[in-house]
Amino acid sequence: MQHPERRLLISVDMERYSRRSNLQQYEAQRYFRELLHEAADTVGLDRVAWTTQQAGDGELAIVPREVSESRVIGKFVPELNRRLRSHNSSRLPVARIRLRVAVHQGLVHLDGANGFPGNAVVFVCRLCEADPVKKALAAFPEAGVALVVSTEIFRDVVSEYPEEMRPERFLRIEVAHPDKEFREHAWLCVVDEDLSGVSVPGVVPPDGEGSAQAVEESADNGEAEAANRAADHGGIRTGDIRVKGQNAIGHGATAIGSLGRDTNFGTGRGNPR
Known part of the structure; x- marks a missing residue:
């Protein structure tokens, strides 16, 4: 060769x-x-x-x-x-x-x-x-x-x-x-x-907005904005949820959402952070 x-x-x-x-x-x-x-x-x-x-x-x-x-x-x-x-x-x-x-x-x-x-x-x-x-x-x-x-x-x-x-x-x-x-x-x-x-x-485009990654990020941003609008009008706002403790979300489990609160599922109480 x-x-x-x-x-x-x-x-x-x-x-x-x-x-x-x-x-x-x-x-x-x-x-x-x-x-x-x-x-x-x-x-x-x-x-x-x-x-x-x-x-x-x-x-x-x-x-x-x-x-x-x-x-x-x-x-x-x-x-x-x-x-x-x-x-x-x-x-x-x-x-x-x-x-x-x-x-x-x-x-x-x-x-x-x-x-x-x-x-x-x-x-x-x-x-x-x-x-x-x-x-x-x-x-x-x-x-x-x-x-x-x-x-x-x-x-x-x-x-x-x-x-x-x-x-x-x-x-x-x-x-x-x-x-x-x-x-x-x-x-x-x-x-x-x-x-x-x-x-x-x-x-x-020159700024890269047309790339596949930018398109995916744009879609993610659009979902976040829609969630924000729903929360502002009394709806339920969802975001990334991190589970504390148990692997499954059930009675007494705690999740931290994008609202900036810890929410105790099954108790009906949201605890300010």
Whole structure:
């Protein structure tokens, strides 16, 4: 086993590939490869030197060490989007090629027996399969590429070159695959489109209020406020109850509730603390 290498990883997946007929899949694969090669050649990238793992509806690409991340994200992806839009403009929707592109970097073994072992490979593929990325691309029928990048790529590349990358067009999202125990943040954009007015699942606002934890805390706070209102109007206010003594609450047991009192169950008396 050779030592792993730190590389830039690109996962590309074609939208609605499985819904095509055999002939349509055949044609889509051909145009997919042609468009990728043409876009790379236009911006000075040699795709022949890329290490790739092919799938019918996409590919995983491991980029040579000497290739600049900013060239891939700031030049190659926009050129690919431009060519896809041009290609699709004269075709029926069923024949159009639209891509989800994910970019990440990390350690990868290039000598795997049946692929490229490495958590970074798994990570970039999870990003490409994410539901928010699919929904964002679907929201713009004329778009060519939905791009999702890892937090590291956004921080080190996208945000450092704002004139090329336009970081203000990216939304922070939560990528979740519960069945695969995967939950991570990433950054999403649809190239040359404005996502600000589109409802995309999993969006995390800058203050973090959209995260799963914040949503759960908000629900807890809402329950507490409802309890407070009930108490203010003569109702019963409940809160966290800590039981003193017996495990079961029965006659003579004491519980401390959010009212700040000790209540003796079965006696009808509440003792101020």
